[in-house]
Amino acid sequence: MAKIGIFFGTDTGRTRLVAKQIAKKLGEAADAPVNIGRTSLEAFLAYDSLIVGSPTLGDGELPGESTGLSQPSWEEFLPQLVEADLNGKTIAIFGLGDQKKYAGEFVDAIGLLHDAFAARGARVVGRWPTAGYEFEASKAVDGDDFLGLAIDQHHQALLTESRIDAWLDQIRPELLP
Numbered sequence: 001m002a003k004i005g006i007f008f009g010t011d012t013g014r015t016r017l018v019a020k021q022i023a024k025k026l027g028e029a030a031d032a033p034v035n036i037g038r039t040s041l042e043a044f045l046a047y048d049s050l051i052v053g054s055p056t057l058g059d060g061e062l063p064g065e066s067t068g069l070s071q072p073s074w075e076e077f078l079p080q081l082v083e084a085d086l087n088g089k090t091i092a093i094f095g096l097g098d099q100k101k102y103a104g105e106f107v108d109a110i111g112l113l114h115d116a117f118a119a120r121g122a123r124v125v126g127r128w129p130t131a132g133y134e135f136e137a138s139k140a141v142d143g144d145d146f147l148g149l150a151i152d153q154h155h156q157a158l159l160t161e162s163r164i165d166a167w168l169d170q171i172r173p174e175l176l177p
């Protein structure tokens with residue numbers, strides 16, 4: 001059976017830890033998480049089912065050189081997708097952020113990733129209700145949902161595991177048809 005590919009960006013490592021937690025819960029169904037700054041477009045496109053994760057950094061931005069990373073990340077990877085056709089691919093997105101300190105741009109990266117993948121033809125799954133979070137604005141919101149799983153390790157770390165479990169139950173059938 002084809003496996004799920006997991007790709008993440010990170011600055012201080014929290015998103016990597018969540019990616020590893022997700023991979024562990026998926027067991028044999030997923031390959032080990034890969035840092036998006038240390039892979040190739042070809043390796044990414046080898047999967048038809050993907051879970052991608054990112055913190056929001058800077059001023060509601062994706063991680064990369066602009067947000068002070070010394071290594072490439074989503075900011076450098078996404079432009080390569082201009083050449084790619086993501087039709088037939090199913091992608092679920094999770095994002096880390098801080099809903100108090102960055103209430104006006106909470107988990108914006110989920111929205112940025114969503115738009116980039118959807119524009120290339122991918123089917124993006126794994127919406128998550130905004131109920132239970134307190135923030136003012138986010139590029140990741142559509143109606144009453146985030147466009148992926150929002151995780152706040154600063155203020156709601158105790159909710160993370162149950163959120164991941166519920167989200168995986170929701171997306172498993174979509175990613176493993």
Ligand SMILES: Cc1cc2nc3c(=O)[nH]c(=O)nc-3n(C[C@H](O)[C@H](O)[C@H](O)COP(=O)(O)O)c2cc1C
Pocket residue numbers: 009010011012013014015016055056057058059060061096097098099102105106107108153
């Ligand atoms: C300089 C800086 C800017 C940030 N900007 C945002 C933001 O715009 N929106 C948000 O939700 N979180 C923001 N955060 C919070 C991070 O997304 C959060 O700390 C996340 O857990 C970091 O994940 P990482 O350890 O994988 O890098 C920012 C954090 C830093 C240090």
